[in-house]
Amino acid sequence: MAGGSQPSNYNWGNSISDNATSLLTLILFLDNVLLEALVNGHNNLTSGSWSNVYPQSITDTIGGMTAQALVHRSTSSDSLSHYNKPMVGLCSYNFPIASVDDFVHVALTLILLEIGLLLDAMATLVLSDPWLISPLASTLGSKARMAGMVNMMQDHMVAAAPREAWIPADLVYSYAYNHYVVPKSCPMGGSTGDLPGYTALPPLTLTNPPVTGTQRVTSVTVTYDSSITGNVFIAWLGPWGSIEYTPVVSGSATVPSDLSGHVWGVLTNASGGSVQDLMKVAVAGPDMVWVTNP
Numbered sequence: 142m143a144g145g146s147q148p149s150n151y152n153w154g155n156s157i158s159d160n161a162t163s164l165l166t167l168i169l170f171l172d173n174v175l176l177e178a179l180v181n182g183h184n185n186l187t188s189g190s191w192s193n194v195y196p197q198s199i200t201d202t203i204g205g206m207t208a209q210a211l212v213h214r215s216t217s218s219d220s221l222s223h224y225n226k227p228m229v230g231l232c233s234y235n236f237p238i239a240s241v242d243d244f245v246h247v248a249l250t251l252i253l254l255e256i257g258l259l260l261d262a263m264a265t266l267v268l269s270d271p272w273l274i275s276p277l278a279s280t281l282g283s284k285a286r287m288a289g290m291v292n293m294m295q296d297h298m299v300a301a302a303p304r305e306a307w308i309p310a311d312l313v314y315s316y317a318y319n320h321y322v323v324p325k326s327c328p329m330g331g332s333t334g335d336l337p338g339y340t341a342l343p344p345l346t347l348t349n350p351p352v353t354g355t356q357r358v359t360s361v362t363v364t365y366d367s368s369i370t371g372n373v374f375i376a377w378l379g380p381w382g383s384i385e386y387t388p389v390v391s392g393s394a395t396v397p398s399d400l401s402g403h404v405w406g407v408l409t410n411a412s413g414g415s416v417q418d419l420m421k422v423a424v425a426g427p428d429m430v431w432v433t434n435p
Contacts, residue, residue: 147212147215147216147219148216148275148276148279151219151220151223151272151276152272152275153223153272154270154271154272154273156224157220157224157226157270158266158269158270160265160266160269160270161220161266161269161270161273162221162224162226163310163337163338164258164261164262164265164266164310165216165217165220165221165226165262165273166217166221166226166227166228166229166329166336166337166338167258167310167313167314167336167338167339168216168217168255168258168259168262168277169214169217169218169221169228169229170229170232170314170317170327170336171251171254171255171258171313171317172210172213172214172217172255173214173229173230173231173232174232174234174251174317174321174322175210175248175251175252175255176207176210176211176214177231177234177236178234178236178238178244178247178248178251178321179203179206179207179210179248180207181236181238181244182203182238182241182244182248183200183203183204183207185241185244186200186203186241187200187204191241191244194241195241195294199294202290206248206287206290209283209287213280213283213284216276216277216280220273220276227329229327229328229329229336230327230328230329231328232322232323232326232327232328233322233323233326234321234322234323235321235322235323236321237320242295245291245294245295246295247321248291249288249291249292249295249403250316250320250429251317251321252284252287252288252291253288253305253306253403253405253429254308254313254316254317255284256281256284256285256288256305256306257305257306257307257308257313257378257405258308258310258313259277259278259280259281259284260281260305260306260307260308260381261307261308261309261310261313262277262310263277263278264307265310281305285305292402297402297431297433298433302379302380302400302401302402303380304380304381305380305381306378306379306380306381306404306405307378307381307382307416308378308405308427309416309417309419309420310339311339311340311342311420311423312342312405312407312419312420312423312426312427314336314339314341315341315342315344315426315427316426316427316428318335318336318341319341319342319344320344342423342424342425342426343365343366343368343369343424343425344365344366344425344426344428345363345364345365345406345407345408345425345426345427345428346363346364346365346428347361347362347363347364347375347394347406347428347429347430348361348362348364349361349362349430349431349432350362352433355433356433357396357398357432357433358396358430358431358432358433359395359396359398360393360394360395360396361375361393361394361396361406361430362392362393363375363389363392363393363394363408364392365408365424365425365426366425369408369410369424369425371410372388372410373388373389373408373409373410373424374386374387374388374389374394374408374409374410374411374412375387375389375394375406375407375408375409376406376407376408376409376412376414376419376422376423377396377397377400377404377405377406378404378405378406378407378416378427379397379399379400379404382415382416384414384415384416384419385397385399385400386409386412386413388412389408394406396430396432400432401432401433402431402432402433403429403430403431403432404429404430404431404432405427405428405429406426406427406428406429406430407419407423407425407426407427408423408424408425408426409422409423409424410422410424
C-alpha cells in the first residue's frame with residue numbers, strides 16, 4: 142500500500158554522532174505521533190463514524206499516506222538499531238480531534254512539522270553523518286505530496302511557496318509535545334516528561350480574524366503565558382531559512398505580506414537573528430496559521 146519499502150542499502154558510516162542520535166530520536170518520536178494520528182483517522186474513515194465523509198479514493202489515499210509514514214519511520218528506527226542506540230517508544234497521546242476536519246488539520250500539521258524537522262536534520266548532519274542525508278531526503282517528496290493532498294481536502298490551494306520552511310528541532314518538539322502528548326507519558330521522558338536533549342517551550346496561540354474568498358490574513362492575535370513580559374516579537378519562518386520579525390503590539394502582530402500557505406510563528410524576546418540563532422531568543426511556540434497565497 143505504501144508503494145515501496147525502506148532503503149535497501151543505508152551505506153552505514155563507521156559511527157554515528159551524538160547530534161545524529163539525538164535528531165533521529167526526535168524524528169522517531171514525531172513519526173510515532175504522526176502514525177498514531179493517521180492510523181486512528183484511517184480506521185474512522187474506513188469503519189468508524191467518518192466512513193461516509195469522503196469518496197473511497199480519498200480514504201484510500203489516507204491509507205496510502207499511513208503506510209508510507211510507517212515505511213518512513215524505518216529510517217530512524219533502523220539507524221538507531223544499527224548503532225545499538227536506545228529507541229523511544231510510544232507515548233500516550235491526546236489529540237484535539239472531535240471531527241474529521243480536526244483530524245485533517247492535525248495530520249497536515251504533523252506532516253509539515255516533519256518536513257521542517259527533516260530539513261533541520263539534514264542541514265545539521267551533512268558533514269558529520271553524510272550517509273544519513275540520502276535516506277532522510279528521499280522521504281521529502283512523499284511528505285510534500287501528502288501535504289498538498291491534505292491542502293486540497295481542506296479546500297485550500299497548495300501553498301505557492303517554492304521551498305519548505307526550515308523548523309528548528311527544539312521548536313518541532315515543543316509543538317508536538319504541547320499539543321499531542323500526555324505529559325510525562327513517554328518511555329524515555331524521565332520525571333520531567335521531556336525527550337532527552339529537548340525541553341518544550343511554553344505554548345503560543347496565533348488566532349486570525351475570519352476571512353472570506355481570496356482575502357489574506359494580515360494580522361493575528363497573539364496569546365501566550367503571562368509570565369513572559371517585556372517587548373516581544375513574532376519570528377515568522379519562511380521558505381528555507383528565511384525569517385522575518387514583527388513586533389507584538391497590544392496583543393497582535395502583523396503577518397509579512399510575502400509569506401503564503403501555512404506559516405509558522407515563534408514568540409521571541411528579540412528580533413533580527415537567523416534561524417540558527419532562533420532558540421537563543423525564542424520564549425514560546427511555535428504555532429501555525431493559514432494566510433492563503435499572495
